[in-house]
Amino acid sequence: xxxxxxxxxxxxxxxxxxxxxxxxxxxxxxxxxxxxxxxxxxxxxxxxxxxxxxxxxxxxxxxxxxxxxxxxxxxxxxxxxxxxxxxxxxxxxxxxxxxxxxxxxxxxxxxxxxxxxxxxxxxxxxxxxxxxxxxxxxxxxxxxxxxxxxxxxxxxxxxxxxxxxxxxxxxxxxxxxxxxxxxxxxxx
Numbered sequence: 486x487x488x489x490x491x492x493x494x495x496x497x498x499x500x501x502x503x504x505x506x507x508x509x510x511x512x513x514x515x516x517x518x519x520x521x522x523x524x525x526x527x528x529x530x531x532x533x534x535x536x537x538x539x540x541x542x543x544x545x546x547x548x549x550x551x552x553x554x555x556x557x558x559x560x561x562x563x564x565x566x567x568x569x570x571x572x573x574x575x576x577x578x579x580x581x582x583x584x585x586x587x588x589x590x591x592x593x594x595x596x597x598x599x600x601x602x603x604x605x606x607x608x609x610x611x612x613x614x615x616x617x618x619x620x621x622x623x624x625x626x627x628x629x630x631x632x633x634x635x636x637x638x639x640x641x642x643x644x645x646x647x648x649x650x651x652x653x654x655x656x657x658x659x660x661x662x663x664x665x666x667x668x669x670x671x672x673x
Contacts, residue, residue: 522539530574530575532610546566564640
């Protein structure tokens with residue numbers, strides 16, 4: 486069991502400690518950033534591949550953390566590793582990046598309580614995936630991962646203004662798609 490340092494310990498302090506080889510510090514960074522990495526990947530690769538790729542991102546980051554010059558930029562650095570891992574996923578699988586829909590195409594045959602909610606979630610996720618990358622990423626971090634705007638800015642290295650604009654414009658475009666029955670009404 487990893488002892489996770491309290492939130493009073495800054496990310497930069499955890500990074501510096503992890504750079505000295507402390508696996509508990511790296512584990513704490515994992516706890517803080519796994520949701521962000523999950524959200525970034527969810528907007529870029531099939532949902533069935535996300536969990537394994539989250540692990541891959543952290544496995545790539547762990548030995549490379551000593552190369553991070555500014556511990557205050559850990560979130561942006563890790564986000565870049567996640568984005569690059571998504572690109573590598575498509576290179577390795579020879580799949581086209583536009584084919585993210587691995588959600589079921591049919592309605593569930595039984596009216597189970599979770600089945601309808603899952604289908605609605607799949608529909609909304611498919612709509613979000615039609616958005617431009619910047620809007621897609623911030624919306625998934627907000628709506629799926631439950632992060633606030635300031636948390637998204639802090640974790641990804643984006644400015645608060647950029648996050649606000651991306652969330653606002655992304656929600657406008659998402660509404661257009663959802664009101665249009667799932668067909669993209671968005672100019673990329």
